[in-house]
Amino acid sequence: MPILTFIEHNGTHHQVKGEIGQSVMQAATFASVPGLPADCGGACSCATCHTYVDEAWLDKVQAAQGMESDMLEYAFERRDNSRLSCQLIISEDMEGMVLHLPSSQF
Amino acid sequence: MSLASVVIVGAGQAGFQVAASLRQEGYEGRITLIGNEPGLPYQRPPLSKAYLLGKIQESNLLFRPAEFYATQRIELLHDPATAIDRLNRRLVLASGTAVSYDHLVLATGAHNRPLPVPGAELAQVFGIKTKADADALAPLAKQARNVVVVGAGFIGLEFAAVAAALGAQVHVLELGERPMARAVSREMSELFRQAHEHWGVHFDFRQGLSRILDDNGKVCGVQTADGRTLAADLVVFGIGVIPNAQLATEAGLDIENGIKVDAHLLTSDPQISALGDVASFPCVQNDEHSTRLESVQNAIDQARTVAARLMGKPSQYGALPWFWTDQGDLKLQIAGLSNGYDSTVVLGCAQDRQLSVLCFRNDRLVAVESCNRMGDHMAARKILARPPKLTAAQAAAEGFDLKAWEAANRD
Numbered sequence: 001m002p003i004l005t006f007i008e009h010n011g012t013h014h015q016v017k018g019e020i021g022q023s024v025m026q027a028a029t030f031a032s033v034p035g036l037p038a039d040c041g042g043a044c045s046c047a048t049c050h051t052y053v054d055e056a057w058l059d060k061v062q063a064a065q066g067m068e069s070d071m072l073e074y075a076f077e078r079r080d081n082s083r084l085s086c087q088l089i090i091s092e093d094m095e096g097m098v099l100h101l102p103s104s105q106f
Numbered sequence: 107m108s109l110a111s112v113v114i115v116g117a118g119q120a121g122f123q124v125a126a127s128l129r130q131e132g133y134e135g136r137i138t139l140i141g142n143e144p145g146l147p148y149q150r151p152p153l154s155k156a157y158l159l160g161k162i163q164e165s166n167l168l169f170r171p172a173e174f175y176a177t178q179r180i181e182l183l184h185d186p187a188t189a190i191d192r193l194n195r196r197l198v199l200a201s202g203t204a205v206s207y208d209h210l211v212l213a214t215g216a217h218n219r220p221l222p223v224p225g226a227e228l229a230q231v232f233g234i235k236t237k238a239d240a241d242a243l244a245p246l247a248k249q250a251r252n253v254v255v256v257g258a259g260f261i262g263l264e265f266a267a268v269a270a271a272l273g274a275q276v277h278v279l280e281l282g283e284r285p286m287a288r289a290v291s292r293e294m295s296e297l298f299r300q301a302h303e304h305w306g307v308h309f310d311f312r313q314g315l316s317r318i319l320d321d322n323g324k325v326c327g328v329q330t331a332d333g334r335t336l337a338a339d340l341v342v343f344g345i346g347v348i349p350n351a352q353l354a355t356e357a358g359l360d361i362e363n364g365i366k367v368d369a370h371l372l373t374s375d376p377q378i379s380a381l382g383d384v385a386s387f388p389c390v391q392n393d394e395h396s397t398r399l400e401s402v403q404n405a406i407d408q409a410r411t412v413a414a415r416l417m418g419k420p421s422q423y424g425a426l427p428w429f430w431t432d433q434g435d436l437k438l439q440i441a442g443l444s445n446g447y448d449s450t451v452v453l454g455c456a457q458d459r460q461l462s463v464l465c466f467r468n469d470r471l472v473a474v475e476s477c478n479r480m481g482d483h484m485a486a487r488k489i490l491a492r493p494p495k496l497t498a499a500q501a502a503a504e505g506f507d508l509k510a511w512e513a514a515n516r517d
Contacts, residue, residue: 022166026166030170032178039403067437074485
């Protein structure tokens with residue numbers, strides 16, 4: 001069970017246990033991490049689970065592509081390390097991964 | 107005014123979200139969430155697609171794990187509500203116990219309109235509404251050779267795409283003349299008709315079902331309204347839903363195609379709110395006509411409105427409706443309500459299965475349907491969130507790009 005760290009825009013840290021095969025979004029919502037409403041429940045349909053993958057972890061995940069990238073165009077303050085967390089599936093090599101939350105999802 | 111106790115009937119998307127939002131808003135009182143189904147509250151959209159295909163597991167359907175309800179002090183009861191005692195502000199449950207409320211929230215949802223034909227009671231005939239439905243259907247769907255789908259709406263077509271992907275011969279019977287006729291434009295229907303036919307799905311439009319045939323109690327075929335027999339070992343229907351308004355009706359609340367609520371989502375009793383699939387509300391995007399919407403977005407946004415009001419921050423509900431459906435490799439997203447549209451402008455290319463249809467009414471943009479054009483959908487949600495200034499003539503101009511227009515017309 002990899003431990004992920006979510007850092008809110010105001011600096012609050014949340015350490016969250018994730019299951020292998022679970023989405024990063026669900027790990028966060030299961031732990032009630034604020035600022036990640038994830039309205040569509042993980043269907044890549046709403047763009048309200050936007051996160052920034054910490055720079056140190058960028059070699060573990062690909063950049064957003066295809067439909068996810070199209071959705072992110074309309075996320076608040078998209079950056080190169082932006083991902084929709086419903087599309088990030090937790091794997092063993094994500095142990096300790098750090099994700100930052102944007103100041104708004106809309 | 108601080109409420110000591112909020113009781114929520116219905117533990118689907120809307121009911122769950124009211125409970126979660128109340129705690130997020132800092133509500134300290136008692137929350138009772140009453141469900142009809144066993145287990146923890148879960149999301150329904152994957153039931154007719156990803157969950158059936160085994161792409162996501164049971165645990166991925168849950169909104170929250172069991173600990174959440176304990177730590178957030180949300181009391182989850184599996185004891186169906188049978189009566190509302192409005193005078194004494196008590197809800198009577200099937201077990202005979204009663205729960206007192208200061209405010210009652212009705213999020214009772216809807217149930218599938220049943221198939222009104224002989225044979226509908228057979229074990230190989232399914233509507234898809236609950237996890238139990240999907241769990242019983244999944245093994246049969248994997249083995250089925252001939253599937254008949256009744257109704258070419260979202261649910262029927264989602265399942266048709268699943269069954270075709272699993273290798274079955276799929277036959278869709280639809281009373282209307284095109285797929286998803288009540289939800290999307292002619293142009294978008296045509297794209298989905300072609301895509302499904304490419305996957306091997308056969309459509310019979312303007313065609314009803316007269317009976318389901320069985321061989322020793324097992325489905326072996328169906329008879330169409332025009333008297334033909336089609337082979338079938340599995341029948342799945344999606345012919346609309348009926349709001350679960352019985353509790354409210356018996357309690358004497360105003361009913362109008364579901365439980366009637368005002369712009370604040372209050373019923374005719376100020377101590378009772380209703381929301382989600384069961385509630386008929388004055389819809390800003392539908393000229394304030396009483397409207398009932400069956401969608402995740404509607405459930406969530408209405409739940410936030412109700413929770414905020416109970417915490418002393420009332421507002422009139424006016425969120426932009428949006429919807430999605432996933433069928434095969436097609437993602438259809440709809441922003442706004444297209445009812446009564448009188449002209450369309452089409453962007454993209456149906457052959458490439460990347461299409462957006464802009465629907466106008468009196469030259470005002472009212473809805474955008476996007477297939478595999480998620481950027482257009484997101485742009486449309488921004489554009490439609492305010493009174494849109496885009497005209498059909500502008501959209502029809504050579505080289506028009508919805509995303510570029512949105513970017514250029516932000517305030």
